[in-house]
Amino acid sequence: MRTVRALQRLSRDLVCPCPPLLFVRSWSVAQSQSCSSSSAEKPMPGNSMLRHLTSKIKATGPISVAEYMREVLTNPVMGYYVQNDMLGPDGDFITSPEISQIFGELLGIWCLSEWMGAGKPSRFQLVEFGPGRGSLANDILRVFSQLRGALGGAAVSVHLVEVSPKLSQIQAQCLTGDQSQVSASEDEPVYRQGTTTTGLPISWYRNLDDVPRGFSIYLAHEFFDALPIHKFQGTEKGWREVMVDIDPDEPGKLRLVIVPAPTLASTQLIQADEKRRHVEVCPEGGVIVQRLANRIAKDGGAALIADYGHDGTKTDTFRGFKSHELHDVLASPGSADLTADVDYSYLRRMAGATVACMGPISQKDFLKNMGIDTRLQVLLRNCADPSTRAQLIQGCDMLTNPLKMGERFQFFTMLNHSRLTRPEQSKRGKKMAPVELGLS
Numbered sequence: 001m002r003t004v005r006a007l008q009r010l011s012r013d014l015v016c017p018c019p020p021l022l023f024v025r026s027w028s029v030a031q032s033q034s035c036s037s038s039s040a041e042k043p044m045p046g047n048s049m050l051r052h053l054t055s056k057i058k059a060t061g062p063i064s065v066a067e068y069m070r071e072v073l074t075n076p077v078m079g080y081y082v083q084n085d086m087l088g089p090d091g092d093f094i095t096s097p098e099i100s101q102i103f104g105e106l107l108g109i110w111c112l113s114e115w116m117g118a119g120k121p122s123r124f125q126l127v128e129f130g131p132g133r134g135s136l137a138n139d140i141l142r143v144f145s146q147l148r149g150a151l152g153g154a155a156v157s158v159h160l161v162e163v164s165p166k167l168s169q170i171q172a173q174c175l176t177g178d179q180s181q182v183s184a185s186e187d188e189p190v191y192r193q194g195t196t197t198t199g200l201p202i203s204w205y206r207n208l209d210d211v212p213r214g215f216s217i218y219l220a221h222e223f224f225d226a227l228p229i230h231k232f233q234g235t236e237k238g239w240r241e242v243m244v245d246i247d248p249d250e251p252g253k254l255r256l257v258i259v260p261a262p263t264l265a266s267t268q269l270i271q272a273d274e275k276r277r278h279v280e281v282c283p284e285g286g287v288i289v290q291r292l293a294n295r296i297a298k299d300g301g302a303a304l305i306a307d308y309g310h311d312g313t314k315t316d317t318f319r320g321f322k323s324h325e326l327h328d329v330l331a332s333p334g335s336a337d338l339t340a341d342v343d344y345s346y347l348r349r350m351a352g353a354t355v356a357c358m359g360p361i362s363q364k365d366f367l368k369n370m371g372i373d374t375r376l377q378v379l380l381r382n383c384a385d386p387s388t389r390a391q392l393i394q395g396c397d398m399l400t401n402p403l404k405m406g407e408r409f410q411f412f413t414m415l416n417h418s419r420l421t422r423p424e425q426s427k428r429g430k431k432m433a434p435v436e437l438g439l440s
């Protein structure tokens, strides 16, 4: 509770003595989730992707849903993420950092408080997975810049794990202006580098393995839901994998089939005590979480995974989004986003005991604990423009209202075990909670 109050105090102090941060991104589309389609103007890579997938299936037989998702989303030539800027009103979906600046600001405070709770290590890496348009990192870095007194002399650096060259360019523009350069060779683990507008070194990677080791705060917002899932159906003969095949009645169409024989995935990925009849598993997400857990245990730090998800209860969540509307997952592949709810019970199992796993808790609870109400009041106090005030209020409502994004989105954290020691023990171990550092 004391820490919560300290965080809320930090959120409130954020504007003082700096001018209020009033820019709220476009969010009106998200209010209805059903804005008019803009797909007519978008490139439609669907046909070439469909041709690519059907020739693959003709050559090797039905492909797993995971392979389908991987090809559709991240194929290096025609993948959905590689080709498109899909975020925002003119795209296919909108995310919390795009809805209100307050979202990123509060996550910035969370990062700062985790760094303080770890005893203020002298080097501090901010690592973000799938940064989209760079909005979340941008809001966080503004917080770091405004509270640079709290950061002391720590050497802060920014590391982005991004598969899309197109989005990395947009991120670079947002975070560095024109202060970044692409690497000479495509094979370099760091494919882009620069300096943020707030003066911090920033680098782009395709894989976590290429990010340097060291104390890090890892953030993944709407990243795990884009990772490939396998789908399984319980049958009277046991678990069978759901795969993607060519529709024999319409050769230009794809369909989902349950394959008759077990696959490696169906024998390896289902828990012995599984009670559901339909299960989705994201092994790639599991591997990333294991690597994060290992890094956090050895190097210190924390990870925050925020996504729509469940705790091992949901069944069929695989879906497509195009122009803010649901879209058939198999129709014109490559032209729409594909996503599946994150199974936090699976991620927790993959993380194991090397780190302390907390949550998932709802976005509403997380943001309320972080002081979203206080922060909103401060911004409103400094803002006279009626339309900006209305935007601020509606943005917060969108993020926290249980009927909007408040309950659907879940926050899950992995912490170094030392972070959970009680304050008395922390003092002995020279690790202090923010409240003890005179920040509240």
Ligand code: SAH
Residues within 6 Å of the ligand: 073, 074, 081, 082, 087, 095, 096, 097, 098, 129, 130, 131, 132, 133, 161, 162, 163, 164, 167, 206, 220, 221, 222, 223, 226, 227
């Ligand atoms: N976090 C942002 C964007 C979410 S969209 C936001 O909330 O607004 C998903 C992001 O993850 C995009 O930036 C996409 O290019 C990236 N991405 C998807 N799959 C990836 C992968 N396998 N490796 C790295 N980045 C990936």
